[in-house]
Amino acid sequence: MIRRDYLIVGAGIGGVSVCEGIREHDKKGTILLAGHETAPPYHRPQLFKSLLGKRAGSAEQVLVHDDAWFARNHIELRTDTLVTQINLERHIAVLANGQAIEFRKACMAMGSRARRPQVAGGNLGNVFYLRTLRDVQALREVADLEHEVAIIGGGCIALEAAALLSQLPKTKVSIIHRGAQLWARYLGPELGAWLAEYYTAHGVKLMFNQSLSGFEGRTVLKNIATKSGDRFSAGLAIVALGAEPNLGLVAGTPLAYPHGTPVNEYLETDEKGLFAVGDIASYPDRIFGGVRRVEHWPAAVAQGQVAGANMSGKKRIKFDYLPHFSSTVFDLHFDCVGDFSKPATRFEIEGDRAKKKFLVRHYILSQLMGVTFCNQPPEKIEAARTQLREWPRGKKAVAEEQG
Template identity: 50%
Template sequence: RPQVAGANLGNVVYLRSFRDALAIREILLSERHVVVVGSGFLGAEISSFLTNSGAKLSLLSRDKVIWQDLLDPETAQWLTDSYLEAGIQLLLSENLNGFEGKTVIKNIQTKSGMRFPAGLAVVAIGAEPNLQLVANTPLSSPSGCPVNEYLETDEKGIYAVGDIALYPDRIYGGAKRITNVEMARLQGLTAGANLSGRKRQKFEAVPSCSSQVLGMHFDFVGDFSTPHLLAEVEGSREKRNFIARCRRGETLIAAVLCNRDPAEVPVIQEEVKTSVLSRAKR
């Protein structure tokens, strides 16, 4: 939760479970001013979903554009313009200062001094891994739970997968912690196979995940840990059908696919893997 005043007021919802989604639906029956805080995956998806709610919808973010850390600047600006065209008020480059109200939220304040009404605030600013179970043990680190290439921790027979797993990346190099469902699924398959007693498997994957916003399906393939400043676009943003390939020098690091055939995703994954490993051999 954000460390700001009013974070525990009623109608300030932190979307973590199906129960939270039901709470949002219930609140919308009586409240018409909705503010979504955050413009990452979840914030963008919630804002898109709520465009059909009939509420006056605003999106508040400290970023300059939507999906700032996922898209090259030109594609991010195109997507941001699409949100404006959908009737969503965008409050960008603004930092949350606090929520106001006695028992339930009535207003939101930003650090720049803006103050506006809100009967419902949906906070989607990410989460930190819960490592309380292994606190003060070798299984915990500031960046997650360290594992080896088999996804096994320093404690023999104990494996970690998903959002908490800090694993050695056999493709890009270094240690990575990837927080999406598809990577958790793939890691679970590898760890499960290794636990079964069969021949052990090393975990290796080009990360991928997907999202749907404003009637568009996006697939993200590769490494998005650092911003991509340029992209080669195949297709058309305006026609909502394209692949944006992001390179570092001559190396293909990542790609974003919009409304493309799902069969293209593994092809792009292999393209990225080949390019990254070729760079490593040079």
């Protein structure tokens, strides 16, 4: 059996950020970063832009660090390595190749996988679920052959894929979405309808108020059927119906709740010495209250760095975080800051949509919960971040003062 001071399960951005956090405070401890994918950690959000667009680039362009960085920082990266078991009483993990690793501290950073709806035909050829570099490379190859593309879903992944694929020559893209606008949760109904017009003007066909019933074809996709009884022909389908946490390693234990792995404000689980970060972590939200799990790149970076520092034993940092993420479609760059998990009761629009420069404030009653920015400068975003960070605490303090 081999022994390491730190074992990190999952070599995505959460896992590699944990390594960075440890190394900041512990230069000597041995670190093993084990990842199931064949690629070293890479920028998942850049996959589409780098590989799907008109000027598709190479996989190397999306790597977070090169080999030299891992060597310089004495981090043992093992790709193509699935951790199949973890024994938290003896601090031993087992790899798919049968090797066992004894560790002092560990962090789970297993991320998510694309949700697969339980419908007929989900395994037919040319039905894609996008999560990994390999998924996107394969899609890119097939998209050169199949020009009738249907995208099921209306979230970020659906909209980004639609925007890029619709710019490829000969490709016709349709979006099948159960809503009646695009991205209404972040933009509100008025600008959600505006974004739908924007997609239509760029040649994307929108099929609203449609829920998927199944994929049809003998071995390869031919049609997509919806619950309303409609049928659309398609040579390629992308299922973009959200993600679910990869918790198979700890399935059936208190570390695998349907909404993720519970951690405390130091990102440690109830099992001493075991931390969890990224898409799987369900953490206490120090700003908006309650517990929260987010599937955002910046959250995985921030959590990894905090968990790594805490694992080193040299620091004890609370995870204090305002959710934010970005997304770019066509020439629209969106930044979303705050809590969009509950439906807003009021949207306030500022700016000029004709110039593609605006922001949308989300309120629940009089409480500002989040702001969506379209092509706005960093100062404005920073100002809103400050306002969002301070206001809920201010409100809480006032409520406490008033008893």
